[in-house]
Amino acid sequence: MSAASSRHIVIVGAGVAGLTAAALLAHHGYRVSLFEKQSVPGGRAAAMTWDGFTFDLGPTLLFMPDVYREAFARWGGDFDREVPMLRLRPNYRLNYADGKNLVISSLLSETMRSLEAFAPGSSDGFLRYFADAADAYQRSRRLFVGERIRSFAHFLSPERIAALFSTGAFRHLGAQALRSFGDPRVAGAFSFQSMYLGMSPFDAPLLYRLLLFTELGEGIFFPLGGIGALPRALDRAARSNGAQIHYDTEIAEVERSGERVVAVRTGGGERIECDAIVLNADLPYAYDRLLGDPEHRSLRMRHTPSALLVYAALEERYDDLLHHEFLMPSDLRRTCTDIFERGRIPEDPAIYLCAPGASDPRMAPPGKEALYLLVPAPSLEGVVDWAGKRDAIVDRALRIVEERRLPGLRSRIRWVRSRTPLEFQNELSLNRGSAFGLSHDVFQIGPMRPDNRHAKLKNCYFAGASTRPATGLPLVTLGAMQSVERICEELG
Ligand SMILES: Cc1cc2nc3c(=O)[nH]c(=O)nc-3n(C[C@H](O)[C@H](O)[C@H](O)COP(=O)(O)OP(=O)(O)OC[C@H]3O[C@@H](n4cnc5c(N)ncnc54)[C@H](O)[C@@H]3O)c2cc1C
Structure with a gap:
């Protein structure tokens, strides 16, 4: 038995970083157990199919595919075979209030x-x-x-x-x-x-x-079947390398002895001993709730705002709607001031629309569309009454889209679901409901971003959006590879 295979590593969270770390560590021969409180892989990047309509619940744009190619190659996998993708052309359309639009394409002559x-x-x-x-x-x-x-x-x-x-x-x-x-x-x-x-x-x-x-320059990609194909492929890779993955299992406590983590305890009270831990749960939450350190500096750092997400099952698709479109506000600066400084939903919001049926008709029943709307919005630090006004806020977003881009939208809707900063906080354990984790201003990147290892607990590592290097699917994948390199160096 190798030294690695006698060591047990617990991973908390099946986000893209947690799953990548699981596949890599298992490939290196460690005994890996991953616990995820949700019932599906992916965390923010999870996908759900309801009533035949498939929605990517968070990310919809896949960038920097070479990063995933490298990660998969490290365990002998083939990303392009596991996650077949399309490169989109054009990338998206920007729609302005005066009815004009701008089509952005990675074919630069088209953009120009x-x-x-x-x-x-x-x-x-x-x-x-x-x-x-x-x-x-x-x-x-x-x-x-x-x-x-x-x-x-x-x-x-x-x-x-x-x-x-x-x-x-x-x-x-x-x-x-x-x-x-x-x-x-x-x-x-x-x-x-x-x-x-x-x-x-x-x-x-x-x-x-x-x-x-x-x-x-590199392009926007779409995995067939949706972004959810990525975490599903990572889940398969982790298992085939020997990791044990437990969904619907929340970790309630991390137990330590001196300068080491020695075990975790599940919400059901089961105690699992470990030689090291990787916390993929977002870092400020992990320090606060799992490590019992509410004074950690990450909790005082600037957090990103959040978003309102609307998932609408449409009875009929719009043939002229591109896969990705944006409704641009007439004054982007004022819109940003509302979100970032005043903590409120702008009068004239920016709205992102995603209609994946334009690239892959299997995302919805024939002729129908799984339409996704994202409205940038303040986190729970803002002044929005999400609990009391959710329906009104969702309806207003749909009305704006109907008036500006999709006539008759509300009459085509079979049903609507939504996600607000409340769900980001309560379901995905994101501190303050901040959708993207810690902010990336210049004082919160590089060495100023929280390290991927706890300063005192020498066997407690982090992987994910709020540790180094940054948020976004490719960067949390890079970060997971870097955390695993460090674990292998330090744990042997
Ligand atoms: C609306 C939205 C749109 C985005 N769009 C894009 C995009 O188009 N392209 C892109 O590249 N990036 C995008 N991003 C960013 C990207 O989604 C994230 O950076 C990335 O998914 C973060 O992954 P992660 O592994 O760090 O963490 P997460 O996905 O947050 O995973 C952490 C996991 O830990 C679990 N967990 C937490 N606490 C516990 C506990 N106590 N016990 C067990 N499990 C626990 C959570 O349930 C979660 O599954 C978007 C993000 C959002 C929110």
Whole structure:
């Protein structure tokens, strides 16, 4: 028996990071037991099929497929075979209140043509802006997220310090986009992507221009059957490498002795001994509720806002609706101020629509659509009465979509379900109902983001959105690989 196979590692949470860690650790020969309180894999990235309509409950855009290829290859898997995908073309359509629209495609000539028709002259600055986004992506990938950050001193190499300045870590994305394009609508079109990280473009570092490159340079992908195909494939990989996975099992307590975690206790009272633990449950919640440390600094750090999600089963699909579309507000800055500063749902919200039937008709019964709406909204730190006003808030979002983009929408709806910050908090254990975890402002990334190991408990590791390197499916996958590398180094 190898040293690894005599060691038992408990993982708490079957999010994408938890499942990736389970597959890798099991592949390295550890005895792995994963406990997930929900009944399905994926956490935020879980999918559900109700009444023949399949909804990805959270993420809908798959970026950076090479990261998953690398993860799967590490246990001898083949990501492209396990999770067949389409590359979308175009990527999405942005709809403006005046009825105009902008089609964004990773075929750049298509984007430039649409841009020229939308705001003549604005395609001139586009290639330069895009080239800078590509540069920010390449440098950040290599220097900021591609490698485990061991310490502050390790992070602050001369090359990294230079890259922090050259990629724009200390300048604002929204301001630079406005300088580059002049037209605030075009500036919004090429800076709103920071909202994928839960950040206002007016507050986000220019560095996050890199997101434009991930979607335009590399592309937006759609796994056939939906994003849920990814956690399902990870679940299969973890099991086939020998991990034991227990759904519907909440971990209520982490037991320690001196500087070590020695066991976990399930909600049902069962005690499970372990040699190390990986907490995939979101980090601030894990410190507060599982490790009994409500004073941990992560609980005082800035959290991202949240979202209202609406899942609508439509009796009839809209033939002209692209897989991904956005309703852009007439004043993006005011919309962001409402969410990020005033803590309320904007009068004129930004709304993202996802109609996966456009790419894969099996996502709904024939001729029907599993329509998903995402409205960026404040977390439970805001002033919204989610419990009392949920129905009214959902109805207003549907009305806006009906008026601006999908005539007759409400008459096509068979049923509607929704998810608010309350469910993010109560069902997914996200502190304050913050959908994306800890914020990614410049003081909360790199070595300032909570480490992937507890400072005192030497066998307590983290993997997921609020530890290093960052949120988003590819980055939590990278983070899980880095946590596993560290466990293998330290545990032997
Ligand atoms: C609405 C929304 C849209 C998004 N869109 C995109 C997108 O398009 N593309 C993209 O790349 N990213 C997107 N993201 C971000 C992405 O979903 C997350 O970064 C990623 O899924 C986080 O994964 P994770 O493994 O860190 O944690 P999670 O998915 O949060 O998993 C943690 C798991 O731990 C479980 N858990 C918690 N406490 C316990 C306990 N005590 N016992 C047992 N289990 C427990 C939870 O139930 C959960 O399943 C989106 C996120 C949201 C919310």
